[in-house]
Amino acid sequence: MSRKYSITICDGPTCLHKKSKELESAIEQCLKEHALTDKVRINLSGCLGMCGKGPILIVKPGYTIYGSVTLGDVAEIIEKHIIKKKPVARLAIEEDHLYNRFFRIFGDVNFFGKQLRIVLRNCGIIDPESIDDYLSVRGYEALAYVLTQMKPLDVVEEVKKSGLRGRGGAGFPTGIKWQLTAREKNSEKFVICNADEGDPGAFMDRSTIEGDPHSVIEGMCVGGYAVGAQKGFIYIRAEYPLAIKRLEKAIADAKAEGFLGDKIMGSDFSFDIEIRLGAGAFVCGEETALIHSIEGHRGMPRPRPPYPSVQGVFNKPTLINNVETWANIPVIILDGAEWFKSIGTEKSKGTKVFALAGKIKNTGLIEVPMGITLRSIIYDIGGGIPNNKKFKALQTGGPSGGCLSEEYLDTKIDYESLAKVGSIMGSGGMIVLDEDTCMVNIAKFFLEFTENESCGKCAPCREGTKRMLEILTRITEGKGEEGDINKLQRLGKLIQKASLCGLGQSAPNPVLSTLKNFRSEYEEHIKEKKCRAKVCSTLLGYEISEKCIGCTACKKVCPTGAIAGIQKSLHVIDQSKCIRCGACFEACKFNAIKRI
Amino acid sequence: MIQTDDVKLTELKNFMAEIKKRERSESQLIAILHKAQELYGYLGNDVMDEIAATMNIPTAHIWGVATFYHYFNLKPKGKHVISVCLGTACYVKGAAQILETIKKELKIAIGETTQDRFFTLEETRCLGTCGLAPVMMIDDKVYGNLTSKKVVEILHSLAHEHE
Numbered sequence: 001m002s003r004k005y006s007i008t009i010c011d012g013p014t015c016l017h018k019k020s021k022e023l024e025s026a027i028e029q030c031l032k033e034h035a036l037t038d039k040v041r042i043n044l045s046g047c048l049g050m051c052g053k054g055p056i057l058i059v060k061p062g063y064t065i066y067g068s069v070t071l072g073d074v075a076e077i078i079e080k081h082i083i084k085k086k087p088v089a090r091l092a093i094e095e096d097h098l099y100n101r102f103f104r105i106f107g108d109v110n111f112f113g114k115q116l117r118i119v120l121r122n123c124g125i126i127d128p129e130s131i132d133d134y135l136s137v138r139g140y141e142a143l144a145y146v147l148t149q150m151k152p153l154d155v156v157e158e159v160k161k162s163g164l165r166g167r168g169g170a171g172f173p174t175g176i177k178w179q180l181t182a183r184e185k186n187s188e189k190f191v192i193c194n195a196d197e198g199d200p201g202a203f204m205d206r207s208t209i210e211g212d213p214h215s216v217i218e219g220m221c222v223g224g225y226a227v228g229a230q231k232g233f234i235y236i237r238a239e240y241p242l243a244i245k246r247l248e249k250a251i252a253d254a255k256a257e258g259f260l261g262d263k264i265m266g267s268d269f270s271f272d273i274e275i276r277l278g279a280g281a282f283v284c285g286e287e288t289a290l291i292h293s294i295e296g297h298r299g300m301p302r303p304r305p306p307y308p309s310v311q312g313v314f315n316k317p318t319l320i321n322n323v324e325t326w327a328n329i330p331v332i333i334l335d336g337a338e339w340f341k342s343i344g345t346e347k348s349k350g351t352k353v354f355a356l357a358g359k360i361k362n363t364g365l366i367e368v369p370m371g372i373t374l375r376s377i378i379y380d381i382g383g384g385i386p387n388n389k390k391f392k393a394l395q396t397g398g399p400s401g402g403c404l405s406e407e408y409l410d411t412k413i414d415y416e417s418l419a420k421v422g423s424i425m426g427s428g429g430m431i432v433l434d435e436d437t438c439m440v441n442i443a444k445f446f447l448e449f450t451e452n453e454s455c456g457k458c459a460p461c462r463e464g465t466k467r468m469l470e471i472l473t474r475i476t477e478g479k480g481e482e483g484d485i486n487k488l489q490r491l492g493k494l495i496q497k498a499s500l501c502g503l504g505q506s507a508p509n510p511v512l513s514t515l516k517n518f519r520s521e522y523e524e525h526i527k528e529k530k531c532r533a534k535v536c537s538t539l540l541g542y543e544i545s546e547k548c549i550g551c552t553a554c555k556k557v558c559p560t561g562a563i564a565g566i567q568k569s570l571h572v573i574d575q576s577k578c579i580r581c582g583a584c585f586e587a588c589k590f591n592a593i594k595r596i
Numbered sequence: 597m598i599q600t601d602d603v604k605l606t607e608l609k610n611f612m613a614e615i616k617k618r619e620r621s622e623s624q625l626i627a628i629l630h631k632a633q634e635l636y637g638y639l640g641n642d643v644m645d646e647i648a649a650t651m652n653i654p655t656a657h658i659w660g661v662a663t664f665y666h667y668f669n670l671k672p673k674g675k676h677v678i679s680v681c682l683g684t685a686c687y688v689k690g691a692a693q694i695l696e697t698i699k700k701e702l703k704i705a706i707g708e709t710t711q712d713r714f715f716t717l718e719e720t721r722c723l724g725t726c727g728l729a730p731v732m733m734i735d736d737k738v739y740g741n742l743t744s745k746k747v748v749e750i751l752h753s754l755a756h757e758h759e
């Protein structure tokens with residue numbers, strides 16, 4: 001026995017009355033008899049508040065709570081729980097639920113209070129490079145359980161029953177995916193963890209792997225057992241060196257402890273995991289492109305069907321899930337599909353991790369139950385918008401998603417409701433935009449990204465995004481024409497329908513959603529040549545206000561000599577000569593120059 | 597240029613020999629390219645030819661893969677590589693201005709290297725440190741909460757180290 005246990009005994013007045021002091025000496029005596037005094041620590045806790053069920057014992061790790069313990073039970077608890085590592089079910093009044101461990105440690109701080117951590121259950125709690133730490137929080141218990149107590153098909157059924165859906169963004173039911181792969185008759189199958197997190201502004205998968213690599217590995221082992229695969233690949237971005245290092249160590253440790261490799265834990269199941277590095281191609285997040293990349297080719301998608309469950313990597317049946325999806329699996333096995341199903345909305349179960357960033361006070365990684373409102377995320381967890389600025393839009397789903405205006409803030413988060421209002425759940429990027437953000441410019445930003453990342457295989461995506469970007473660039477430069485909005489809408493819908501893979505099918509979303517929710521900003525850019533957020537530089541003008549003390553700094557930097565004025569008197573910009581470069585604005589130390 | 601007694605080449609060859617022992621070794625092409633770039637800093641034609649000969653993969657295929665992925669460079673880089681993050685969070689907090697400042701200061705465009713081979717300028721999509729936006733990374737170090745002024749100072753201090 002290598003790990004330390006601790007037994008906490010309640011010595012509140014009621015428990016004392018129910019002989020908890022005697023219990024303590026009996027436990028000490030029993031530990032002595034088994035020569036366990038060095039391995040188990042005894043704590044006295046003060047009243048735990050469960051007086052009705054006293055005397056109370058809590059055995060950690062595992063946080064098993066025993067109630068109404070009598071002197072006669074002591075030997076059984078020590079022999080079964082401490083020595084044989086099997087909690088005594090007869091006496092346990094509360095099992096350890098992985099999900100509420102976070103709050104035992106961090107408490108109900110507002111930032112955490114509205115969160116529910118399932119995927120990130122161990123992040124920040126355990127040492128990610130220590131397999132012992134992972135084991136101490138019931139690590140690999142789910143794997144042990146499925147290998148000894150469940151048939152592969154039972155595991156598939158359990159995942160199906162949980163209602164878990166793919167966390168990579170599309171939300172395909174995970175259990176169905178597992179079932180489709182499991183039913184294929186092939187002696188060689190693969191599972192893949194998609195850790196090619198490419199959305200700009202999203203870092204959920206990186207943090208999950210960096211904080212708790214074993215949970216992903218354990219999830220993959222369970223998946224491998226369920227569908228009958230012998231090998232797993234983790235496809236991860238080369239840009240994540242720390243995550244790669246932690247995964248390498250975790251895989252090596254898991255092999256050394258016998259959780260990976262031949263005949264895992266004495267069963268007939270053998271499973272190994274290999275890391276494959278990406279090389280910076282956004283399209284490789286698409287499953288068929290990812291498969292090509294693992295095979296050593298250019299990462300270009302292909303038409304489906306056949307789906308990877310039938311013909312995946314090396315043409316073998318392959319189960320692909322995202323990092324976050326895999327990390328949910330051990331919890332579903334340990335706490336049960338029934339419990340998992342109790343969280344979330346009717347069609348979206350469990351939690352979702354978001355990377356909250358942009359114009360918000362608390363940026364960071366959050367995990368919330370499905371069904372929470374966007375408003376609650378922004379104001380309760382995120383703390384609202386800094387610098388007393390006004391909220392303008394919430395961007396979800398990265399370059400494949402959309403921008404939602406204030407009126408949609410009471411939308412409850414689930415796959416369907418976000419799609420209904422014109423955005424998507426996506427993999428979890430969530431960027432808050434305030435009044436200083438130009439919606440046309442932000443749409444252009446996302447389109448630049450997808451246009452650049454388009455692999456070039458199919459014409460609608462390759463050519464279509466280019467044309468859309470040209471129109472958007474024109475609009476932001478003040479050369480927008482009547483009819484541009486209609487052109488953007490028509491092209492956008494066409495690209496959505498005709499593109500080969502998810503990248504092209506979702507590329508127009510940022511433009512279409514901003515057109516829907518912020519159409520007036522486009523119209524202003526086109527008709528009035530005005531950018532209300534004062535972002536599009538060619539649409540801005542500069543003016544010198546009364547604050548000018550006549551220091552001549554602006555006059556010196558102006559490249560076209562558009563500024564006139566003598567020392568110590570108010571300067572003036574000749575608008576006909578001004579090229580709107582903004583040099584004077586940067587040079588002025590007295591905030592006398594205003595953008596108009 | 598590759599020389600036959602090159603230590604780097606020996607290391608690359610040993611790496612490929614290890615991989616060739618494994619099943620479906622040709623699928624490890626990207627891993628080999630990563631290794632080659634780690635050793636040489638970029639993927640030259642001669643290195644790709646070498647990989648083609650050893651792994652029995654057509655050079656054209658290797659070229660196709662190397663040009664497809666952004667991570668691989670076909671030209672040597674400067675001593676310091678500056679990656680300006682253009683992820684969404686940085687973008688809304690003014691990353692475009694930061695990029696312009698660096699371009700002006702070093703007189704190079706994105707993807708280019710200064711004449712003295714000291715700086716290479718690149719853009720990147722999200723370094724995952726959105727809390728510090730806008731950010732840039734020079735080599736392995738992340739610089740956050742940037743302003744145009746701060747960027748110029750950082751570049752100057754690095755250039756002084758050089759002297």
